[in-house]
Every structure is written in structure tokens, then in C-alpha cells.
Amino acid sequence: MTKKKIKKPLTIDQKITRRNFISFGVFGAAAVGCVFGWKWLYNSPIEAKGITGGAHKPLRRALNKTEIAFRRFFYSENHLVKTYPKSMAAKIVRYNSDIGIEDKKPFNIATWKLQVKKQNGDVLNVTLQDLKALPKTEIVFDFKCVEGWDQISYWGGVKFTDFIEHYNLHDQTQLQYVGMETPDKTYYVGIDMPSAIHPQTILAYEVNAKPLSLDHGAPLRLIIPVKYGIKNLKRIGIISFSNTRPPDYWAELGYDYYSGL
């Protein structure tokens, strides 16, 4: 700059041309960049099927980072799901999916047992009678589906933390995740431990004060109000604990693994 001693000040017209050149140039470049950026993202590869699947790779990364942000800064087990009087609960509870509990599959409630697999390989077998002997917890809350609908419904069962307490599984809750599967292992969910031990998480065996019907996951289903319905597994066969994410049916199909509310 110092070398150019004499430089005429730009005329108004030169200033206008110069500023137009710069601003329209940047604008055009940004617009082109936008188009290419979008094409890149929209055509970005889909992740290989693993614990999660079906999403564009950059979007999956974003979902996972967003999960961390919301868990770290906003999740609190003191934030309770709003509850309602029983009179507001739907008489006919909406039934949306039968994955893992299809009618055509043979299933005998009488011989059903809940298998609890500890990380060291020990397996506990729990019967429905065992569970019914534990303190019963009821909740009437607004069940929310990832599709966008919701319904106030009334469930009864064993609070998950009471279950942990009774079977002395405290060491297992030191791990990061709980996995649950249907007996036929075709539907399965992974739940982060803070959500699992949320005070409103229930292993439910009743809806509207009556035993669960097969449609709603008899004999035992998960009711986890801090999650979308997709995590509320019907007909629990196996519960396991781990430090890594257990497989999750909908996360494999492009949905957010966390799916927390």
C-alpha cells in the first residue's frame, strides 16, 4: 500500500461498479455454493446398516450430536411427564403396529417368562406373578407417536426402578444402556439409562386397569413416557444391559436413536 503513493480517489461510478462487482460476485458464488452444498447433502451416502441405519451419513452424525446436546443441557429426571385424571384416558387405546407380536406367530402367554440378562452372563427368569407381587404403579399420560398423533392413556405395572431395586440390579444400571426385545427378537429397542430409570418408566401389564390385550403387548410391555411410542416395546421377552447402544428397530430404519421427548 505504501508504494502506491498517488492514487486517485475512486469516482462515484467506480465505487458503484466496484461494490456491485464484489457484492453480486459473492452473492452468485454463495448461491452456486448453496446449490452444490445441497446436492452434496441430498445425495450423500446412506449409512451402512449397523446399530443405526437408513439415514444420510451427515444427518446421522447431526442426530447423534443433537442427542448429546439435548441430553447434556436439558434432560433432567426431575422433568416429569404431565399426568391426567383417569377420566380423561381413552377408552379405546389406539393400536398402531404389530411388529414382533403378529397374530400369525405362535405365542403362549402361560409359558412366557421375562429373561433378564446381566452383563456377566447371569440370566434371571421372572414370571408375571413375580412382577404382580411388586408394588404397582399407574400412570395416565399423553402417549406420543413419532408420526405426530398422541393419546391420553392409562397404564399400570411395575416401575422400572422398583424392578431394579427388587432384583438388585443396581450394578447393571451403572451401564449406559438397556436393551429390550420381543420373544421372537424381531422388534427391539435400545434405551439410554437415564431415560430407563426415569421415575415414570414402567413395565406395564395393565391398560385401563385390565390385563393387556395381545394387541397392546400382553403380557408385559414397556411404557416409557419420555420417549416416542416407537421405544415403548410391546411383549418384552428379554431385557439386557450394556455400555454400547443395543440394536434398535427404528434407528436401523433412519430414525433418531434417542427419540426422547
Place this chain on the structure above:
Amino acid sequence: MKQIKEKHSLAMRWTHWVNFPILTIMIWSGMLIYWANDEYSITLFGHTFFKFFPEWFYKKFGLVHHLSEGMAFHFLFMWFFFLNGILYVAYTLFSGEWRELVPQKKSFKEAWLVLLHDLHIRKMTPPQNKYNAAQRIAYTTIIVMGIGSVITGLAIYKPVQFYYLTWICGGYHFARILHFALTIGYVLFFVIHIIQVILAGWKNFSSVINGFEVMDTKPKPIIEKAHDEEKD
């Protein structure tokens, strides 16, 4: 004599244009999500006048069966929408530019004059300044709507963790309706905005890219101010 008249700040121009593709993506991905439970319609006395949205609409824009994709896009671009909005609002507050944006007492009366003028009912041009009264109202409203979208969005995204937002929004259902209605509002705003920009002409449009307008002032030989600053 040509004169450069500074009009829009760099921050306003950047956030304005950055917002455009982001909001487009948010609306599109929002539609992918809405499709999964498309329960809204305009119904009066049992007669449905319009269903959001007709089947052909979903098909034409390829919105069918993309819920998970819609959520994935929505929950990435929400961050950019939010940050861009924060930048604009913060800049406008701290720079003092809000004084030229926020409606004044007289704006509501004057906005009628703008409307009548735009509809060619009234001939006299209402006072313009940087933004006229109608623009002040419209551009402030759109910012408030943006804030509304963030709040109603959080209310339905995390209704447990942000239960107070859900409560403020009148519950989960109403928050979802508001979130949807705001989006329809953006589309209506966009249509009117585009018409107005076309009517206002190239000079006005380009000022949102280059930041200035060229004033063609006739030379006044007798009363000439030595160095008239470009401020108005």
C-alpha cells in the same frame, strides 16, 4: 450527480439471504413430517373447505413416506435457523437498527395509507424512510413469527424437557397447530413479499445484495453543500 446512499447493513443482507435456503429446507422437511399425521383442515359447520394437504400435492412434491428423512433434515437445519435468527436479532438490537424496523405508534395508522396506496386507491405516497409503516409491521412480525416457530418447535420436539414452553403454547396439540400455522404464514408472507419486491423494482432489490441505492440528485449549482455526508 450520482450519490451512493447506504441502505442495508452487511449483517442484515447476510442473515436475510442465509435464511432463505434454510427456511425453504425447514418448510420442506416439515412437510415430510406433517404428512405422517396430516390431520389439519379448514372445516366450518361440518363442511371441509380445504384439507392440508390434498393427495396430489403430496405426490407432486414427493412428500410421501419420508418421515424419518424429514426429521433428520429438520433437526439439523433447526440449528442454523436458530443461530441465523439469533445473529440477526442480536445485531439489530445492538446496532440500533431496530429503530428503523420496529413499528412506531403512528405506523399502524400509516400502514393503512400504504395499503391504500399499494392498491391504487389513494394517490399520495406515504412516508417511506428506510422502511415504510407497512414494512415495519411486516418485517417485525416475521421476526416474531421466527421466534414463535422456535418456541412452538421446541414445545413439540421436547414436550417433557421444555414442558413450560408446551404450557405457554397452550399444550402439545395447540403448539403443533401454531407451528403449522406459522409455516403457512411464511408461505403467505413470501408470496406478498415477492410481489412487493417485483413492484418496487430492481434498485430496491439490488440494495439487499449490495447494500446501497444510487441516488440521482440533480446538481444544484447555487446552494451547494461542500461535502454532503451520505447520511440521511
